[in-house]
Amino acid sequence: MRALLSTGQRDRSRLVLTVLSGTLAAATVAGTGVATAAAAQETARTNAVKARQKAAAEAAAARAHHAALVKWAKDNPVVVTKTRPTKTVIGKPTLVKASSSGSSRVGGGSTSSSSSSSSSSSTRTTTSRPAPPPPPPPPSTGS
Amino acid sequence: MTALPTVSIPTHEPSTAPTVDVERGASSWRALGTYVELRTTPEAVEAATYLAARVLDEVDLACSRFRDDSELMLANGAAGRAVEVSPLLVGAVRVALEAAEETDGLVDPLLGDVLCAAGYDRTFSLVPSDDPTAAALPVPAGSWPQMVVTDTTVTVPLGAALDLGATGKAFAADLVALCVVDTCDAPVLVSVGGDVRVAAPRDELQDQPVLVGHSLTDLEAGGASTLVRLGAGGLATSSVSARRWRRGGRQWHHVVDPRTGLPARGPWRTVTALGRTAAAANAATTASIVLGAAAYDWLVDHDVAARLVDHDGHVTRTPAWTASGIEETP
Numbered sequence: 001m002r003a004l005l006s007t008g009q010r011d012r013s014r015l016v017l018t019v020l021s022g023t024l025a026a027a028t029v030a031g032t033g034v035a036t037a038a039a040a041q042e043t044a045r046t047n048a049v050k051a052r053q054k055a056a057a058e059a060a061a062a063r064a065h066h067a068a069l070v071k072w073a074k075d076n077p078v079v080v081t082k083t084r085p086t087k088t089v090i091g092k093p094t095l096v097k098a099s100s101s102g103s104s105r106v107g108g109g110s111t112s113s114s115s116s117s118s119s120s121s122s123t124r125t126t127t128s129r130p131a132p133p134p135p136p137p138p139p140s141t142g143s
Numbered sequence: 144m145t146a147l148p149t150v151s152i153p154t155h156e157p158s159t160a161p162t163v164d165v166e167r168g169a170s171s172w173r174a175l176g177t178y179v180e181l182r183t184t185p186e187a188v189e190a191a192t193y194l195a196a197r198v199l200d201e202v203d204l205a206c207s208r209f210r211d212d213s214e215l216m217l218a219n220g221a222a223g224r225a226v227e228v229s230p231l232l233v234g235a236v237r238v239a240l241e242a243a244e245e246t247d248g249l250v251d252p253l254l255g256d257v258l259c260a261a262g263y264d265r266t267f268s269l270v271p272s273d274d275p276t277a278a279a280l281p282v283p284a285g286s287w288p289q290m291v292v293t294d295t296t297v298t299v300p301l302g303a304a305l306d307l308g309a310t311g312k313a314f315a316a317d318l319v320a321l322c323v324v325d326t327c328d329a330p331v332l333v334s335v336g337g338d339v340r341v342a343a344p345r346d347e348l349q350d351q352p353v354l355v356g357h358s359l360t361d362l363e364a365g366g367a368s369t370l371v372r373l374g375a376g377g378l379a380t381s382s383v384s385a386r387r388w389r390r391g392g393r394q395w396h397h398v399v400d401p402r403t404g405l406p407a408r409g410p411w412r413t414v415t416a417l418g419r420t421a422a423a424a425n426a427a428t429t430a431s432i433v434l435g436a437a438a439y440d441w442l443v444d445h446d447v448a449a450r451l452v453d454h455d456g457h458v459t460r461t462p463a464w465t466a467s468g469i470e471e472t473p
Contacts, residue, residue: 077224089194089197091322098317098318099238103317105245105419106246107427107463108418109424110374110417110467135164139180139337140337140338140354140380141413143337
């Protein structure tokens with residue numbers, strides 16, 4: 001019986017079939033890839049829009065919360081207590097005397113009570129040792 | 144990551160330990176950013192100095208514009224709202240407001256923002272002597288009548304800052320003197336940056352010598368000085384020679400004219416005055432520097448004993464000063 005195809009024809013047909021099936025397979029893979037990429041891009045775009053909307057909503061909520069906090073703080077001032085040393089040096093009567101009405105009233109003041117001058121140290125007379133020289137007069141200058 | 148080291152910029156000058164001369168009843172130290180001199184009896188000098196140093200530390204904590212933890216800064220930080228403060232700051236503010244009222248606002252306690260803007264925002268020894276940066280100066284609002292003081296609170300008006308630089312040291316001198324008399328039962332003279340108060344129990348007081356000059360630096364350099372003998376009461380000296388600096392090309396000193404918001408300009412370099420208290424004397428001298436040429440008539444009208452030295456060194460004395468007889472003739 002005579003074969004339908006010669007050996008050469010059979011080999012060529014097999015080659016053509018292999019090339020065709022390979023091309024089809026490659027085209028299928030490429031098509032699938034393109035379709036997948038397009039879908040992923042669309043999904044990413046959608047997700048980005050959603051994320052932007054969510055962030056904007058959260059920012060608006062945070063701003064509103066901050067404004068509410070500021071308003072609350074204004075309406076409810078908080079007293080911050082600082083620890084300070086106990087003040088016991090200056091007695092109240094002395095303080096009242098120093099700041100009583102008239103303490104800043106200009107005019108009046110010292111007049112020379114005697115022509116003889118003496119320093120505070122001259123009041124010490126209980127020793128037979130000569131009194132030390134008086135201390136230098138304290139200054140009164142602009143400062 | 145390596146943490147950056149914390150850098151703290153000092154704004155406040157701590158007080159120094161007093162030097163006490165027991166034999167002569169004298170002591171000296173630095174507090175409130177200036178010099179302090181105390182004279183009393185040899186027997187009382189140690190106790191009086193210890194007490195005075197503590198009083199001045201307490202004044203510093205209440206009234207300083209250069210430390211964040213002071214009550215004054217607390218009140219400034221809460222401008223427009225009442226702040227609970229100690230009786231000490233209440234007293235200091237009352238004295239400052241009375242000085243403002245007595246001088247029709249020439250001695251204004253609300254010039255803190257002007258001084259800060261001009262660069263005097265830290266203790267004077269730390270202020271740059273010549274800062275070329277331009278200063279944006281606020282216009283003084285003259286709002287001192289709006290200050291509210293109760294027995295326990297102080298309210299600084301909005302847009303203003305309290306500064307007790309004018310009357311604070313004088314008030315401190317008055318306080319120290321009264322504390323020493325009450326506690327140590329001894330006569331005392333105290334000078335806090337030139338604001339002097341003399342006091343004694345039962346009027347047992349002899350006149351105390353005080354050297355009047357333009358500034359401590361000028362005195363130490365042999366500048367002009369006058370010796371006065373002070374009985375009970377206060378004496379103060381204000382001078383444009385002290386606390387001077389340049390900011391933005393302008394020469395500043397610490398006496399600000401509240402009518403202009405600029406350093407006071409006038410013929411007087413230094414004014415010394417007497418008063419019943421150091422605070423009263425200081426109110427007169429500060430007002431005189433601000434008033435300038437009109438100061439003499441103002442002092443005479445208010446019967447203030449004062450000695451005014453102009454920029455050329457000429458001395459003018461009010462009749463009350465001449466009558467007081469406190470100035471030693473050379």
